[in-house]
Amino acid sequence: MATVRLSFSPAPVHVRTARLVGVAVARRAGVAEELLDEVRLAIGEACTRAVTLHRQYGLTDLVTVEMSDSDSYTVSVIDHAPIEASVGLAKLPPDELADESLTDDALTTGVGFALLAGFVDDLQVRPVDDGPGTEVRMVWPVTRR
Template sequence: MSPDPGADDVVLRVGGSPENVRTARLVAAAVARREGLPEDRVDEVRIAVGEAVTWAMHTVTDNVVELVLGPGEHGTGEFVVRVGGGLSPVGGSAPAEEGDPDPGAADGLALALLRGLADHVIVEGDTTVLTWSDVPLT
């Protein structure tokens, strides 16, 4: 998964069993709060991470899902979550971005849900990148 985690990022690796989705959601909510995301947006992070991790568990080959959570680029006021082993992009090779055609019933529904929760959703290979843009600048 790229890019490499920064000094302020939290990296979480969980096994591919369904009971680990709850752990990922709890950690994501805690990190979002630490970053200053408003509480209503923290709920969106929790739900989106649960969905992204669940779908990642269906696609990982080594039975491990990795999350990198933390601030976006310095001074952007973003909170970014990268989930390795994510949704399959359209056609299986090109990145899927907002506005792309539906990649299929199951992945399309998950992608639509993620787009409804996060400000930006990008699927790059086996990594799903979720971004929320309302972190207060310090």
């Protein structure tokens, strides 16, 4: 069961709010202090990805962030973009990063995924159960106090 659920219209300005809430709930859940920067970055990347997809497809649907602290700290970021938009998430090799032919969007997507994969040990990207969309699920360990 989600302890905190946040839904926001797909506007870049709200991504910061999602990061702040995500880190506040992580701290309260008992995620180690040294992991909080990574939590902040990963939630930000997942929300940025969702907002970018919604804008790309002209969707006004809300992006949802669910935070749960049952046994570990689990954050799910849910978008409603067509599922094929998630295909092609891959880490770019260094020699392609500054390649002239690579578009800014492709670069940002590739780099964003590299950050998610690099900062989250337990990461799943899967289709949502109902309708179009993708869930990016991230799990961090908690230390019970």
